[in-house]
Amino acid sequence: MAGHVNSLHDQVAQQLRDQIFAGALSPGAFVDESRLCEQLAISRTPLREALKVLTAEGLIRHEPRRGCFVNEVTEKDLDEIFPVIALLEGRCAFEAALHAGDADLQALEVLHEQLQQSAKQGLIPAYYAANYAIHEAIIAVAGNKWLAQVIGDLRKILKLARLQQLNAPGRLTQSLEEHMAIFAALKAGDAQGAEAAMRTHLTRQREALRQLAKQQHSRVAKPAAEHDTQKVMT
Structure with a gap:
């Protein structure tokens, strides 16, 4: 029962x-x-x-x-969460580089080809899907259930914020380059390189989101300022 x-x-x-x-x-x-x-x-x-x-x-x-x-996710929340998830996913990449076998790398190769195709065609939803699958695959290859659990919990909070970092100018190309750097380190069995590349990837995601937030704030502030100017003129 x-x-x-x-x-x-x-x-x-x-x-x-x-x-x-x-x-x-x-x-x-x-x-x-x-x-x-x-x-x-x-x-x-x-x-x-x-x-x-x-x-x-x-x-x-x-x-x-x-x-x-x-719950509502604030900019302060994002500032606090991203350094933590960068550390955790960086550690996952470190452990994945140590544990990845030929079959794991072949599966990641396929996912990275999908990622490249999506970026080339500008298909952002498909890119997000391949990106998510790659992060999940790296976590699985790392094989650390505690890391997986904590990352999963933090990801739920980030998902709540409905983030769209790939809409920042130039971010799609930059994100692809970061992913290829992570994958190159994984293939080379370079644990420290994979960790550093993953941490850079997550840190730059936060920077892209901050850039988007500033742009949105400017767009909101500009019409309000124009409206105030018109009131003064009339």
């Missing part, structure tokens, strides 16, 4: 994650428990257990006497 309850709240947690990542439950949104119970055809118990799981993951925050809300 306990196993059934556990599996149910795990299923509910995954359904809520899917809604959050799809934007159906947007950042800052109130989590309406009554509506979700009705929508998912469940009782309050598995829903509340699922909300505890998502709170522990950082996707949901609980406010006393107010209820649960979808």
